[in-house]
Amino acid sequence: MTHAEPGGYNPAFAQTHTVTMNIRDLLNHKVQQAMLSAHIPFQHSPMVAPSKKPGFGDYQANGAMGAAKAMKANPRELAGEIVRHLELDGIAERVEIAGPGFINIHLAPEWLSQQLATATGDKRLAIARASEPQTVVVDYSSPNLAKEMHVGHLRSTIIGDALARLLAFQGHNVIRQNHVGDWGTQFGMLIAELEEQLAENREATMALSDLEVFYQQAKGHFDKDPAFADKARDYVVKLQSGDPQVLALWEKFRAVSLEHSQEIYEKLNVTLTSEDVRGESFYNDDLAPLVAELEEKDLAVEDQGAKVVFLEELADKEGNPSPVLIQKQGGGYLYATTDLAALRYRAGELGGDRLMYFIDARQSLHMQQVFTVARKAGFVSEHISLEHHAFGTMMGPDGKPFKTRSGGTVKLSELLDEAMERASRLVREKNPDLAPDTAANIGRTVGIGAVKYADLSKTRTNDYVFNWDAMLSFDGNTAPYLQYAYTRVRSIFRKAGVEPSALQGEILLSEEEERALAIKLLQFSEALDQVAKDALPHLLCTYLYDLASLYMRFYEACPVLKDGVPDATRQSRLQLCDLVARTLAQGLELLGIEVTEQM
RNA sequence: GCGCCCGUAGCUCAGCUGGAUAGAGCACCCGCCUUCUAAGCGGGUGGCCGCAGGUUCAAGUCCUGCCGGGCGCGCCA
Numbered sequence: 011m012t013h014a015e016p017g018g019y020n021p022a023f024a025q026t027h028t029v030t031m032n033i034r035d036l037l038n039h040k041v042q043q044a045m046l047s048a049h050i051p052f053q054h055s056p057m058v059a060p061s062k063k064p065g066f067g068d069y070q071a072n073g074a075m076g077a078a079k080a081m082k083a084n085p086r087e088l089a090g091e092i093v094r095h096l097e098l099d100g101i102a103e104r105v106e107i108a109g110p111g112f113i114n115i116h117l118a119p120e121w122l123s124q125q126l127a128t129a130t131g132d133k134r135l136a137i138a139r140a141s142e143p144q145t146v147v148v149d150y151s152s153p154n155l156a157k158e159m160h161v162g163h164l165r166s167t168i169i170g171d172a173l174a175r176l177l178a179f180q181g182h183n184v185i186r187q188n189h190v191g192d193w194g195t196q197f198g199m200l201i202a203e204l205e206e207q208l209a210e211n212r213e214a215t216m217a218l219s220d221l222e223v224f225y226q227q228a229k230g231h232f233d234k235d236p237a238f239a240d241k242a243r244d245y246v247v248k249l250q251s252g253d254p255q256v257l258a259l260w261e262k263f264r265a266v267s268l269e270h271s272q273e274i275y276e277k278l279n280v281t282l283t284s285e286d287v288r289g290e291s292f293y294n295d296d297l298a299p300l301v302a303e304l305e306e307k308d309l310a311v312e313d314q315g316a317k318v319v320f321l322e323e324l325a326d327k328e329g330n331p332s333p334v335l336i337q338k339q340g341g342g343y344l345y346a347t348t349d350l351a352a353l354r355y356r357a358g359e360l361g362g363d364r365l366m367y368f369i370d371a372r373q374s375l376h377m378q379q380v381f382t383v384a385r386k387a388g389f390v391s392e393h394i395s396l397e398h399h400a401f402g403t404m405m406g407p408d409g410k411p412f413k414t415r416s417g418g419t420v421k422l423s424e425l426l427d428e429a430m431e432r433a434s435r436l437v438r439e440k441n442p443d444l445a446p447d448t449a450a451n452i453g454r455t456v457g458i459g460a461v462k463y464a465d466l467s468k469t470r471t472n473d474y475v476f477n478w479d480a481m482l483s484f485d486g487n488t489a490p491y492l493q494y495a496y497t498r499v500r501s502i503f504r505k506a507g508v509e510p511s512a513l514q515g516e517i518l519l520s521e522e523e524e525r526a527l528a529i530k531l532l533q534f535s536e537a538l539d540q541v542a543k544d545a546l547p548h549l550l551c552t553y554l555y556d557l558a559s560l561y562m563r564f565y566e567a568c569p570v571l572k573d574g575v576p577d578a579t580r581q582s583r584l585q586l587c588d589l590v591a592r593t594l595a596q597g598l599e600l601l602g603i604e605v606t607e608q609m
Numbered sequence: 610g611c612g613c614c615c616g617u618a619g620c621u622c623a624g625c626u627g628g629a630u631a632g633a634g635c636a637c638c639c640g641c642c643u644u645c646u647a648a649g650c651g652g653g654u655g656g657c658c659g660c661a662g663g664u665u666c667a668a669g670u671c672c673u674g675c676c677g678g679g680c681g682c683g684c685c686a
Contacts, residue, residue, distance in 0.1 A: 059625070062632090072628055079666075109629055110666065154686075191686065290686085316684055326611050326682090338684040345686045372680055374613055402614080403679080440648055468622070472615065473679070479635090480621065484648040486634035487622080494648055502645050540625070552623065555633085562649060571645045587645095609648070 032138075032535045033069065033125075034058055037115060040098060041071045047095035048088070050077050060533065067106070067114030068529055074111040085111030119519040122528045126517045129531070130585055135592060137535050139181030147185045147362035148174045149352075149369070151275075151282055154191035155267040155289070156200060158221040159274050160419040161412050161476075162370075165401045168462050168602065169470060170368035171280045172547045173399075176600045180542055185360050188282050189352060190271070192264050192289035198246030201259045202238060203228035208259075218266040222421065250294075264289075277426050279458060279602050293351035297343045300351050301336055309387055315339035323382050324375075334379045349380045353396075354389040364395040366545060371400035371471065399545040402473035404465075412476050426458065432482055433457030433490075437609065444608075452606050456490055457482075459603040463489035466601050467551035487555040489603055492594060495558035496605040498565060499591040502584070504607075506571055510588040515581040523564040524586060530557050531589050534597065547601060554597045561590045 041056035054077035061070045074092055078085035089111040096105060096113075103118040129136040150170020153159045178184040203224065207217040218224055231238050248256040268287060275282045301317055304310035310317045317337035324332035336347045356362045367377060377398035384390050406412040414420050434453025437444065444452070464481035467488075468474045484490045503510065519525045530553075537553035540546070569575050570583045595605050 055626070057626070057628085059628090061629095062624095063629075066629075070628090075628075075666075085666080112629070194686070196685090314683075318683065324612085328611085330611090332612095333683050335683045340684085342684080344684070348686090370680095371614065373686095375681055376686095378613090400614080436648085441646090472622090475621065477621075483635080488634085490648070491634095494646080498646060498649085505645055536625095544625090546625095548623085549625075552633095555623095559633090563651090565645080566641095566650045569645070573644080609646080 032539065033117070033529075033532055034060070034536050036101075037069050037071070037098075040101075041073065041092065041096060041113070044092045044095040044097070045073065045077065048091040050081070050088070050092070054080065061114065066108065066112065067104075067116045069115045069117070071113040071115065072111075074113060078111060089113050117529070119525065119528075122525070122532065123517045123519055125532050126528055126585070126589060129589060130513075130517075135534060135589070135596060137179070137538065143181050143183055144363040145183045145185065145361050146177050146364045146366060147187055147356040147360055148177070149187045149189055149356075149365070149367045150174070151271075151280070152189040152191070152369070153271055155264055155271075156191065156194075156196050156221075157225055159271055159422040161404055161422060161425055162419065163422060164425075164461075165404060165465055165470075165474075166368045166370070167275075167278065167280055167282075168465050169399070169401060169545075169547060170366075171282065172466055172550075172601045173366065173368070173541070173545050174281060175602060176538060176541055176547075176550070179600055180538065185356075185362065186282060186286040187288050187352075187356065188271075188286045190268070190287055190289040192267075193291040193294065193348075195246050197249060197260060197263070198244070199228050199232050199239075199242040200225070200263055201245050201249065201256060202242040203231055204259055204263055206231075206238075214262045214266055215269075218263065218270075221267060221270060264291075274422055274426070277423070277458070278462070279604060281602070288352070288355075290345075290348045293348050293355070296351040296355070297347050300347060300354070301343075304336065304383070304387055307387055309383065310336060319383050321379060321382050321386075324378060332375075332379060334383055346376065346380055346383075349376075350384060350387075350389065353380060353384050357384075357390040357394050362394065365390075365397065367398045368545075369398060369400065371402055374398065374400055397545065399470065401470045405473050405475045407475065407477055409475065426461065429457035429461045429478075429482075430454045431457070432478060433460060436482060441609065448608075452609055455604045455606050456493060456609070459489035459493060459598070462601065462603055463492070463551065466547045467555075469548050470546055487551065489598075490609075492554055492558050492598060493603075493605050494609055495561055496591055496594045496598075497607060497609045499561070499587045499594075500607050502570055502587055503591075506584065508584060510584070510591075513581055513585050513588065515578055515585075517585050518579060518582040521564075521568055523560070523567045524583070527557075527560045527564050527586060527590070530560050531586075531593055534593050537597075538600070550597055550601060554594060557590065557593060557597075 038056050038058045041058055045054060045056060046052065055073050056071050057073040057076070058069055058071045061067050074089035075085045078088040081088070086107060089107045093105050093107060093113060098105060098115070101118060101121050102115050104116040106114050108114055148170055151163060151167040153163045174184050174186050204214065204217060208214060232242055245256050249260055268284065272284065301310060304319060305317070310319050316335055316339050319334040319336060320331035321334060322331045334346050335344050336350070337343055353365065356365050369377065381396045384396070390396065404412045412420060430453055433456040434450055437449050437452045437456065460481040465474065481488055482490060484494055519528050533553065537550050541550045564586070568583055570580060570587065598605055
């Protein structure tokens with residue numbers, strides 16, 4: 011139930027009303043119809059997928075074998091039946107049966123060319139908007155405001171932002187939620203420290219210019235000075251009871267800390283704004299009623315002085331139910347309480363159909379508990395999808411959690427600065443003729459892109475090893491490689507002095523490299539659909555890398571501007587180039603990565 | 610102890626609802642620039658897919674057990 015399917019999404023049977031650029035859906039639909047005509051029950055899926063080997067056509071339908079097994083029929087004969095009913099006139103040039111019952115589909119170049127033509131004329135590259143747009147609430151980044159953002163926040167921020175961008179592009183109503191940690195006991199200490207420093211005539215922004223240092227000062231103060239510690243504890247109480255003076259200090263601290271985060275988001279090219287901040291404090295007033303409601307519904311019970319929900323759904327082997335603490339002995343609330351309030355708000359007030367959480371894998375049990383309680387309490391209806399998209403830890407080159415040499419946490423701002431610096435140095439080395447401004451700008455784009463892409467391109471659920479050299483390399487599945495592919499295309503247009511909009515004529519797919527590139531271009535929407543469904547941005551990375559690789563091969567094999575290229579061929583190839591550039595730029599933009607005209 | 614995640618080439622990683630001889634990049638070896646950015650392209654070396662069973666026409670993929678690693682499990686968030 012953690013990874014519930016979003017309601018109503020089923021790519022296999024998506025209709026092709028308008029111009030859907032999704033070949034896979036189209037073929038699935040066509041093959042399904044053929045199967046029905048061949049009296050094969052609807053439950054058997056066509057299993058259409060891109061072929062892995064060039065010899066097996068462009069797409070293959072593997073559903074005949076499974077259906078034959080269930081129907082006790084001969085798989086090759088059944089495949090023959092399906093092919094007999096298969097209507098792909100104008101779409102496929104050849105359909106053949108191979109092996110035990112594979113149906114290999116070879117697409118017609120004229121059809122591919124037509125499909126590409128609809129993409130060239132469309133700003134969205136003919137990517138359809140969702141026919142049933144959902145309201146998707148995306149929880150990501152969510153740093154603790156008591157401290158500076160560190161590398162631990164990178165993955166949630168980057169991956170969540172990519173999904174938010176992508177779902178919005180698909181036409182969904184995306185609501186970003188930055189569930190910042192702006193409440194809790196540590197704020198008593200921090201506010202008390204802030205008050206003292208302000209009394210020494212320091213500006214709040216100055217005192218808090220380095221949150222890490224400030225936190226250490228407060229902690230040191232707290233540990234050594236009992237009077238200060240008492241005050242800190244007193245301020246926690248005052249904060250919770252709404253004391254105006256303490257609250258004002260808290261506001262000040264919060265504002266400065268949020269500004270720090272906002273700076274990082276801007277540097278990172280992350281779309282979060284102050285509008286998206288809905289921190290823990292936002293739910294304060296709802297916590298007591300929420301606990302009361304859980305008690306009324308006999309879900310929460312008192313246990314050892316605390317209020318607990320016991321979940322038999324998550325019981326261990328011996329049948330001991332899993333406890334979820336929602337209120338402490340002293341009456342204080344816990345993060346499960348806040349998360350439940352936030353969840354209820356997102357489903358209720360925000361009207362979310364799909365609630366996505368991009369949070370560390372270590373929170374898996376907690377998220378499962380929150381989801382289960384929310385379901386039982388009726389905070390969310392059956393058809394609302396609750397999804398925890400977990401990710402692994404960021405590891406240093408030594409394979410251990412990423413830390414500084416001295417063992418401290420790595421500040422995000424410093425990491426990003428280093429990325430830009432390293433990239434700038436590389437750009438200057440490779441292209442010394444660039445003006446310093448231009449080089450710095452390219453360095454920024456490449457450096458930030460490299461950091462983000464390195465993260466996005468790995469399977470989300472695994473731990474991931476941070477490696478400067480690998481991510482800044484121009485070889486392999488990296489941001490610089492993709493950005494370079496983009497500049498190569500743009501360079502052709504600069505050289506030719508042609509505007510893409512001025513291009514004319516049919517797209518001709520005579521060479522192998524052109525054909526392969528064409529099919530890959532047309533698979534963009536398939537990649538997007540899959541990422542949207544499973545929240546796995548690395549699938550889009552793989553797609554873009556494949557596309558860039560195929561373009562590089564095309565570039566080597568198919569001259570565009572060179573002498574002797576017929577005009578029709580030149581126009582055709584320039585159109586392919588333009589589609590590649592736009593697809594790369596669009597894909598990278600959805601990942602939150604920028605491109606440059608030259609490198 | 611229980612639960613979740615992971616184990617694929619020397620290294621970093623792909624492998625899509627089970628499908629055809631398991632794929633990239635790095636590293637190593639060999640080719641390709643008087644021609645659109647060689648920050649590139651082509652080729653080669655390299656794999657008991659942790660181990661053992663099972664299901665299946667078909668298993669890296671599904672099930673069970675074991676080994677190894679990470680993480681989590683009532684008053685922090």
